[in-house]
Amino acid sequence: xxxxxxxxxxxxxxxxxxxxxxxxxxxxxxxxxxxxxxxxxxxxxxxxxxxxxxxxxxxxxxxxxxxxxxxxxxxxxxxxxxxxxxxxxxxxxxxxxxxxxxxxxxxxxxxxxxxxxxxxxxxxxxxxxxxxxxxxxxxxxxxxxxxxxxxxxxxxxxxxxxxxxxxxxxxxxxxxxxxxxxxxxxxxxxxxxxxxxxxxxxxxxxxxxxxxxxxxxxxxxxxxxxxxxxxxxxxxxxxxxxxxxxxxxxxxx
Amino acid sequence: xxxxxxxxxxxxxxxxxxxxxxxxxxxxxxxxxxxxxxxxxxxxxxxxxxxxxxxxxxxxxxxxxxxxxxxxxxxxxxxxxxxxxxxxxxxxxxxxxxxxxxxxxxxxxxxxxxxxxxxxxxxxxxxxxxxxxxxxxxxxxxxxxxxxxxxxxxxxxxxxxxxxxxxxxxxxxxxxxxxxxxxxxxxxxxxxxxxxxxxxxxxxxxxxxxxxxxxxxxxxxxxxxxxxxxxxxxxxxxxxxxxxxxxxxxxxx
DNA sequence: ACAAACCGAGAGCACCGCTCTCGTCACGAG
DNA sequence: CTCGTGACGAGAGCGGTGCTCTCGGTTTGT
Numbered sequence: 001x002x003x004x005x006x007x008x009x010x011x012x013x014x015x016x017x018x019x020x021x022x023x024x025x026x027x028x029x030x031x032x033x034x035x036x037x038x039x040x041x042x043x044x045x046x047x048x049x050x051x052x053x054x055x056x057x058x059x060x061x062x063x064x065x066x067x068x069x070x071x072x073x074x075x076x077x078x079x080x081x082x083x084x085x086x087x088x089x090x091x092x093x094x095x096x097x098x099x100x101x102x103x104x105x106x107x108x109x110x111x112x113x114x115x116x117x118x119x120x121x122x123x124x125x126x127x128x129x130x131x132x133x134x135x136x137x138x139x140x141x142x143x144x145x146x147x148x149x150x151x152x153x154x155x156x157x158x159x160x161x162x163x164x165x166x167x168x169x170x171x172x173x174x175x176x177x178x179x180x181x182x183x184x185x186x187x188x189x190x191x192x193x194x195x196x197x198x199x200x201x202x203x204x205x206x207x208x209x210x211x212x213x214x215x216x217x218x219x220x221x222x223x224x225x226x227x228x229x230x231x232x233x234x235x236x237x238x239x240x241x242x243x244x245x246x247x248x249x250x251x252x253x
Numbered sequence: 254x255x256x257x258x259x260x261x262x263x264x265x266x267x268x269x270x271x272x273x274x275x276x277x278x279x280x281x282x283x284x285x286x287x288x289x290x291x292x293x294x295x296x297x298x299x300x301x302x303x304x305x306x307x308x309x310x311x312x313x314x315x316x317x318x319x320x321x322x323x324x325x326x327x328x329x330x331x332x333x334x335x336x337x338x339x340x341x342x343x344x345x346x347x348x349x350x351x352x353x354x355x356x357x358x359x360x361x362x363x364x365x366x367x368x369x370x371x372x373x374x375x376x377x378x379x380x381x382x383x384x385x386x387x388x389x390x391x392x393x394x395x396x397x398x399x400x401x402x403x404x405x406x407x408x409x410x411x412x413x414x415x416x417x418x419x420x421x422x423x424x425x426x427x428x429x430x431x432x433x434x435x436x437x438x439x440x441x442x443x444x445x446x447x448x449x450x451x452x453x454x455x456x457x458x459x460x461x462x463x464x465x466x467x468x469x470x471x472x473x474x475x476x477x478x479x480x481x482x483x484x485x486x487x488x489x490x491x492x493x494x495x496x497x498x499x500x501x502x503x504x505x506x
Numbered sequence: 507a508c509a510a511a512c513c514g515a516g517a518g519c520a521c522c523g524c525t526c527t528c529g530t531c532a533c534g535a536g
Numbered sequence: 537c538t539c540g541t542g543a544c545g546a547g548a549g550c551g552g553t554g555c556t557c558t559c560g561g562t563t564t565g566t
Contacts, residue, residue, distance in 0.1 A: 027565095029512075029513085029562090029563060029564070059553065067514070067515090069555085070515070070516075070556080074512080074514080078555080079555090133391035133392075137477075138386035138387075138390025145478055150481075179497055181493050182489040182493075184489060185486055187485075188485055206494070210467060210471075210497060210498065213473075214467045216479075217468070217471070220466075221465070221466055224389070226469075229403075230444075230445060232440075233437035240432060240434050240435075241459070244459065245463065280532085281532080281533095286543090310521085313521095321545065321546050322524085324544075331524080332523065332524090
């Protein structure tokens with residue numbers, strides 16, 4: 001997902017352009033097509049939010065839009081393609097939230113920014129449970145994530161990587177002891193550093209991936225019911241956990 | 254999921270008894286029924302493993318078993334009930350692996366036992382991707398986990414909680430500084446300690462939940478493709494991350 | 507002005523989950 | 537030992553799904 005992160009965003013955006021043409025369309029037909037495409041997506045997103053991805057029915061969407069089912073296939077070649085469009089939108093939505101949260105707290109410390117991003121991601125997840133499940137839960141049936149998703153999917157990780165870079169540059173994040181790791185892992189981290197987080201040492205990158213796993217893992221545990229009857233005050237618990245994760249990330253201890 | 258953990262296992266097991274009667278059945282009909290129930294589950298598990306949960310078709314299962322679809326409804330009142338049976342089996346399978354791994358390394362240190370359990374869970378996940386997605390990915394459509402699943406679902410967490418208790422008792426896990434937490438959270442942790450991990454201080458319980466999130470989060474990242482093109486040597490990376498998580502758990506630093 | 511591209515409607519195919527009915531057969535009580 | 541009851545498998549059927557194809561009508565670029 002983070003692959004070739006530097007150029008991923010551009011790829012993602014140009015890929016998006018195919019579904020949402022550049023502002024003004026030339027012909028009336030094109031404009032109508034763009035509008036209908038967007039309306040179909042909107043209706044589908046509503047149905048997804050209400051009944052979940054498995055219950056997303058192309059026919060039901062068509063009915064609500066006021067078309068016959070076969071007409072929808074002029075816009076999305078298959079149900080999976082419609083789902084893919086929703087996935088991309090979801091990645092973009094949560095990515096935008098994370099970026100906004102980071103932007104809003106930019107002048108504060110790394111820990112405050114980290115916490116702000118975490119809360120933003122969780123808030124979006126709570127408000128869009130089914131969309132969250134779509135992108136961070138199990139992938140749908142035989143569905144393999146197409147190229148067009150990797151750009152949007154990289155937005156949140158990119159925010160965190162920027163945070164790492166800033167924290168290291170500002171001296172807020174202390175590298176700490178570098179754990180022993182295989183040659184391949186070292187090379188993987190080097191590649192990651194090269195594309196998205198220059199000057200961030202292996203130890204910090206490794207801890208960054210840890211807290212990334214902790215963030216998504218924590219939200220997953222909560223949202224998929226694994227903390228049911230264990231934790232009551234989810235809000236407080238999440239904040240506690242993410243604060244603790246931040247200490248781990250920053251102090252390297 | 255961890256609710257009333259002390260009695261959860263018993264509940265889970267008696268619940269299982271309903272699907273798998275106590276060894277010898279009285280009548281021939283009962284025996285045939287038990288056998289057919291098991292065969293249906295076996296076929297369904299095969300189809301689940303091959304094509305994923307969404308593609309699990311009651312009709313296809315019936316075909317393979319050699320029955321007509323309506324006959325299967327004599328054994329499982331709905332597709333969701335069949336899925337529930339598979340979920341319980343999956344929880345039990347991964348729970349059994351985790352318990353076996355812990356048992357096999359019982360005489361070693363907490364870190365070795367922790368790593369052993371982590372590797373066991375991940376190995377099971379890799380070998381049973383669709384079943385893993387079923388229990389630790391997004392829950393299926395409108396499906397809400399029934400009571401009968403909480404027992405089996407608690408097995409892996411119980412292994413880890415025992416590990417915490419042992420580590421604290423043996424002095425291998427140092428409590429460290431207790432983070433500030435809300436009254437509710439403190440009470441949640443107290444409840445958890447009361448039911449499954451006596452004498453384990455809040456700080457350690459909190460870190461335990463962190464590494465639990467890190468374990469599942471890490472496996473999720475890997476299995477759901479979020480590390481694609483980022484990490485190549487998944488084995489080494491996972492071990493590195495879990496070793497690091499263990500340091501965090503044990504040293505509390 | 508016209509061919510080509512595009513589009514919506516409709517019918518249809520194979521599949522799905524699930525329900526209902528009906529004949530059969532094993533079981534247990536009398 | 538008989539007989540009623542209940543479990544069982546088969547089959548037909550209902551409404552739903554994804555997807556394909558064909559057929560007219562409209563829009564577009566030339």
